[in-house]
Amino acid sequence: MFAIALGTGTRDAQGQLLEAYFPYPTRNPSQALVDALLVGEPAGAEVAIDAGCAQRLTDAGESKMAAAVQALGDKAFVTALDSDAEPSSTAEVYLKLTLISTRQAKPHELNLTGLFAQLPNVAWTSEGAIALDELTERQIQARAEGRALTVNSVDKFPRMADYAVPAGIRIGDASRVRLGAHLGDGTTVMHEGFVNFNAGTTGVSMVEGRISAGVMVGEGSDLGGGCSTMGTLSGGNSIVISVGDQCLLGANSGLGIPLGDRCTVESGLYLTAGSKVRVLDENGNTLKEVKARDLAGVSDLLFRRNSMTGTVECLANARAIELNPALHSHN
Amino acid sequence: MFAIALGTGTRDAQGQLLEAYFPYPTRNPSQALVDALLVGEPAGAEVAIDAGCAQRLTDAGESKMAAAVQALGDKAFVTALDSDAEPSSTAEVYLKLTLISTRQAKPHELNLTGLFAQLPNVAWTSEGAIALDELTERQIQARAEGRALTVNSVDKFPRMADYAVPAGIRIGDASRVRLGAHLGDGTTVMHEGFVNFNAGTTGVSMVEGRISAGVMVGEGSDLGGGCSTMGTLSGGNSIVISVGDQCLLGANSGLGIPLGDRCTVESGLYLTAGSKVRVLDENGNTLKEVKARDLAGVSDLLFRRNSMTGTVECLANARAIELNPALHSHN
Amino acid sequence: MFAIALGTGTRDAQGQLLEAYFPYPTRNPSQALVDALLVGEPAGAEVAIDAGCAQRLTDAGESKMAAAVQALGDKAFVTALDSDAEPSSTAEVYLKLTLISTRQAKPHELNLTGLFAQLPNVAWTSEGAIALDELTERQIQARAEGRALTVNSVDKFPRMADYAVPAGIRIGDASRVRLGAHLGDGTTVMHEGFVNFNAGTTGVSMVEGRISAGVMVGEGSDLGGGCSTMGTLSGGNSIVISVGDQCLLGANSGLGIPLGDRCTVESGLYLTAGSKVRVLDENGNTLKEVKARDLAGVSDLLFRRNSMTGTVECLANARAIELNPALHSHN
Numbered sequence: 001m002f003a004i005a006l007g008t009g010t011r012d013a014q015g016q017l018l019e020a021y022f023p024y025p026t027r028n029p030s031q032a033l034v035d036a037l038l039v040g041e042p043a044g045a046e047v048a049i050d051a052g053c054a055q056r057l058t059d060a061g062e063s064k065m066a067a068a069v070q071a072l073g074d075k076a077f078v079t080a081l082d083s084d085a086e087p088s089s090t091a092e093v094y095l096k097l098t099l100i101s102t103r104q105a106k107p108h109e110l111n112l113t114g115l116f117a118q119l120p121n122v123a124w125t126s127e128g129a130i131a132l133d134e135l136t137e138r139q140i141q142a143r144a145e146g147r148a149l150t151v152n153s154v155d156k157f158p159r160m161a162d163y164a165v166p167a168g169i170r171i172g173d174a175s176r177v178r179l180g181a182h183l184g185d186g187t188t189v190m191h192e193g194f195v196n197f198n199a200g201t202t203g204v205s206m207v208e209g210r211i212s213a214g215v216m217v218g219e220g221s222d223l224g225g226g227c228s229t230m231g232t233l234s235g236g237n238s239i240v241i242s243v244g245d246q247c248l249l250g251a252n253s254g255l256g257i258p259l260g261d262r263c264t265v266e267s268g269l270y271l272t273a274g275s276k277v278r279v280l281d282e283n284g285n286t287l288k289e290v291k292a293r294d295l296a297g298v299s300d301l302l303f304r305r306n307s308m309t310g311t312v313e314c315l316a317n318a319r320a321i322e323l324n325p326a327l328h329s330h331n
Numbered sequence: 332m333f334a335i336a337l338g339t340g341t342r343d344a345q346g347q348l349l350e351a352y353f354p355y356p357t358r359n360p361s362q363a364l365v366d367a368l369l370v371g372e373p374a375g376a377e378v379a380i381d382a383g384c385a386q387r388l389t390d391a392g393e394s395k396m397a398a399a400v401q402a403l404g405d406k407a408f409v410t411a412l413d414s415d416a417e418p419s420s421t422a423e424v425y426l427k428l429t430l431i432s433t434r435q436a437k438p439h440e441l442n443l444t445g446l447f448a449q450l451p452n453v454a455w456t457s458e459g460a461i462a463l464d465e466l467t468e469r470q471i472q473a474r475a476e477g478r479a480l481t482v483n484s485v486d487k488f489p490r491m492a493d494y495a496v497p498a499g500i501r502i503g504d505a506s507r508v509r510l511g512a513h514l515g516d517g518t519t520v521m522h523e524g525f526v527n528f529n530a531g532t533t534g535v536s537m538v539e540g541r542i543s544a545g546v547m548v549g550e551g552s553d554l555g556g557g558c559s560t561m562g563t564l565s566g567g568n569s570i571v572i573s574v575g576d577q578c579l580l581g582a583n584s585g586l587g588i589p590l591g592d593r594c595t596v597e598s599g600l601y602l603t604a605g606s607k608v609r610v611l612d613e614n615g616n617t618l619k620e621v622k623a624r625d626l627a628g629v630s631d632l633l634f635r636r637n638s639m640t641g642t643v644e645c646l647a648n649a650r651a652i653e654l655n656p657a658l659h660s661h662n
Numbered sequence: 663m664f665a666i667a668l669g670t671g672t673r674d675a676q677g678q679l680l681e682a683y684f685p686y687p688t689r690n691p692s693q694a695l696v697d698a699l700l701v702g703e704p705a706g707a708e709v710a711i712d713a714g715c716a717q718r719l720t721d722a723g724e725s726k727m728a729a730a731v732q733a734l735g736d737k738a739f740v741t742a743l744d745s746d747a748e749p750s751s752t753a754e755v756y757l758k759l760t761l762i763s764t765r766q767a768k769p770h771e772l773n774l775t776g777l778f779a780q781l782p783n784v785a786w787t788s789e790g791a792i793a794l795d796e797l798t799e800r801q802i803q804a805r806a807e808g809r810a811l812t813v814n815s816v817d818k819f820p821r822m823a824d825y826a827v828p829a830g831i832r833i834g835d836a837s838r839v840r841l842g843a844h845l846g847d848g849t850t851v852m853h854e855g856f857v858n859f860n861a862g863t864t865g866v867s868m869v870e871g872r873i874s875a876g877v878m879v880g881e882g883s884d885l886g887g888g889c890s891t892m893g894t895l896s897g898g899n900s901i902v903i904s905v906g907d908q909c910l911l912g913a914n915s916g917l918g919i920p921l922g923d924r925c926t927v928e929s930g931l932y933l934t935a936g937s938k939v940r941v942l943d944e945n946g947n948t949l950k951e952v953k954a955r956d957l958a959g960v961s962d963l964l965f966r967r968n969s970m971t972g973t974v975e976c977l978a979n980a981r982a983i984e985l986n987p988a989l990h991s992h993n
Contacts, residue, residue, distance in 0.1 A: 067799075071803060123496065137395075143406065156501065170818065173838070174814050230598075251932070252890050256598070268930075270583055289639075305638075310972010311972070312639075468726075479789055482836050485831060541888070587929070607970055
């Protein structure tokens with residue numbers, strides 16, 4: 001079995017799931033766990049839980065999961081996925097996004113084809129997920145009863161932190177990290193940082209800029225305040241941007257090509273794929289002029305705009321340039 | 332009558348309205364609706380509701396409004412505006428801003444003169460609007476009773492989504508869209524997007540940048556992450572910025588002039604009104620050098636900074652430039 | 663005594679303080695207040711409150727504090743600091759940060775050495791501060807009981823507005839101002855603005871950009887949308903950035919040097935300390951070429967990038983440059 005999880009969720013007035021929460025999701029589960037949760041039922045998006053489940057979980061050593069089953073009662077269900085097929089239900093998408101955010105899968109690793117169609121657009125409120133056509137009545141009801149119902153977001157994706165908070169992270173403003181983000185151990189997402197789904201960091205990173213859908217950032221790389229990584233969802237660019245290890249994107253900079261390791265983009269410089277760049281050696285001599293996209297994946301580069309001439313320059317050692325194809329085949 | 336609405340709101344200890352919520356606001360109401368809500372009372376900011384109101388609304392076919400009157404009881408009032416005069420009360424301003432956010436009025440269409448004076452500065456909290464001089468006592472009381480009172484904002488304007496969520500929108504972070512914003516059907520405001528009051532989009536748009544007060548964005552135009560549109564409230568610029576149809580403001584770009592249709596500002600380029608710009612034809616030949624403000628409202632332009640020379644260039648076809656006065660008189 | 667305050671806070675399952683709230687903190691307290699709160703107890707981070715405290719506070723004329731003691735009951739404690747020593751407890755750090763945010767201390771004025779070690783990383787939720795290892799159980803419990811527990815942040819620092827809202831401020835999105843920020847009377851932090859701890863404004867300011875840890879902004883200075891001030895925590899820069907009076911950082915600009923008074927950085931220009939800058943007189947003649955860091959603290963400068971040549975220029979009057987050492991010794 002590909003993955004299994006005890007879940008619970010919020011339903012609209014028609015009983016359709018608006019969102020699903022999986023406190024202890026498991027990829028590649030043991031047969032014992034599968035047996036405890038499913039008792040021979042076939043896999044599915046919302047499998048009902050039978051009366052003996054909590055006891056079987058306890059017997060299988062899953063005491064936390066057993067306690068959750070007991071606490072949630074008939075609000076609980078099981079989502080069991082035989083394989084990593086194209087998702088066909090809301091619960092399935094939520095489980096896959098949760099697997100990424102709990103670091104059980106890397107971005108780009110899971111089949112998320114067509115996920116938008118499986119995610120309802122929801123009002124995320126202080127009273128939970130609410131279907132949009134039920135929102136006004138709920139707001140009136142709340143005010144009538146003396147409560148303040150606050151709408152935090154109207155979106156297909158919820159905040160990651162309401163579903164998964166992996167070890168070793170900080171997030172200044174949880175509304176800026178979507179479920180399906182992958183934050184490595186040691187990553188801090190400051191208030192100006194942003195991480196979309198199916199994107200993120202592999203390890204220690206200070207993220208004060210925006211990690212677009214699909215973008216991965218390597219170990220030890222920092223994204224300065226307000227910096228931009230170009231996404232592929234809009235903007236007409238089909239190259240998937242990535243950032244290697246120990247890179248620095250300066251504040252308010254922008255990146256339109258995949259970077260190798262130990263690269264720097266100066267604060268304030270937006271490096272688009274089509275930017276013509278003058279490559280300089282250590283002595284400041286021009287080696288060549290290329291499009292930025294031709295430097296994709298090369299390590300040990302420093303990009304800056306010359307403040308006297310306005311030229312976008314790339315400082316490199318000649319060896320880094322020569323070794324490009326060999327060293328950076330992983331790009 | 333200009334507009335009428337059933338309302339409810341939050342009051343400070345002196346009974347002054349801090350905010351007003353209008354679930355079903357109506358511009359140019361039918362006489363039947365006016366009669367059902369007012370029973371001959373004169374228009375006003377906070378007209379009391381009489382005992383027969385819910386029944387009259389039901390008789391007039393306004394079942395949702397009738398249910399709201401019954402649910403809200405003596406928390407409900409009616410705000411009725413004879414004309415679009417300069418607002419003179421908090422309820423009036425909230426009703427006008429709600430008309431914009433429910434797409435019953437376009438930005439710049441309503442008389443909002445002096446609105447700041449009618450809007451109290453309020454602590455927007457998890458327990459609703461709280462007067463600033465009552466906040467500390469409320470925080471102590473909440474903690475004493477085991478609750479966490481969270482302050483989401485200290486501002487004259489609330490979040491739009493707590494007052495109006497029109498059809499066909501998504502908002503990644505609701506704290507970034509103020510009441511009085513106008514989001515067209517098909518608009519997504521991503522987490523880094525921002526929309527001020529009396530500003531917004533007319534139709535389908537992806538908004539990942541900031542739409543300042545007064546700025547309108549046309550159908551099919553996208554605002555890249557972190558891009559800036561200059562406002563008129565500060566910054567010393569009196570030109571009202573606008574963006575035509577099918578434009579693209581690149582990520583981290585900036586705009587200091589009104590744009591025509593099908594224009595692009597390259598990622599990372601801040602085009603101020605006073606920027607000198609070199610206008611090029613399709614072959615890269617210089618046509619002329621002008622201030623950016625001289626290109627206000629012209630369509631089919633591409634603005635970029637030459638990455639070799641640092642020159643801000645405008646790629647246009649000569650015809651676009653010539654036709655400027657005729658085609659773009661709407662600017 | 664350096665400071666004293668009635669406090670209350672949230673504890674984890676082991677009884678450790680996760681955060682502390684001081685509604686009426688007092689720097690340099692009168693002996694009467696110290697006597698009323700402590701009754702001869704030695705200073706400390708969490709001094710228990712005895713039964714007579716509320717009456718003594720009433721007798722000392724501290725009626726609000728007396729009411730708080732009565733309301734909070736055994737949830738209350740006293741934090742009393744003999745001196746401004748290096749903080750050694752969570753309560754102590756919270757009290758010092760609260761003193762800054764209530765304008766009883768300026769940034770850089772208090773000893774905050776080692777504060778990170780005293781601040782636990784906490785999940786800030788709609789149900790208050792929760793220890794990270796207790797979060798999942800709390801989320802399950804909330805859902806089991808039909809509540810939505812929302813995680814607003816996972817951080818060592820809370821939002822300022824949940825602890826202190828000094829007079830004369832507005833904050834568009836409270837999640838963007840950390841406890842320990844200092845907002846002057848007349849400061850508006852718009853939704854895109856950000857203020858870190860031990861940083862802020864001295865008076866009237868419109869803040870739509872990011873004030874990094876340690877950065878102070880003078881009276882009448884505005885920070886345009888998305889502008890960046892370089893911090894010293896990361897980025898490899900050891901100069902403490904500051905902004906003098908009546909300065910303007912344009913939208914999407916960036917600042918890597920301390921500015922004097924009446925300086926402007928044009929929208930979209932990122933001025934790093936190492937940028938070579940051409941200094942021009944009123945007639946546009948080049949006076950000299952210097953690194954930006956050599957202009958640190960000089961007043962009456964305008965920084966821009968020439969849109970024809972790409973050169974970063976500094977417009978100044980010659981006198982401003984000459985008087986630098988004398989006028990700007992405070993930098």
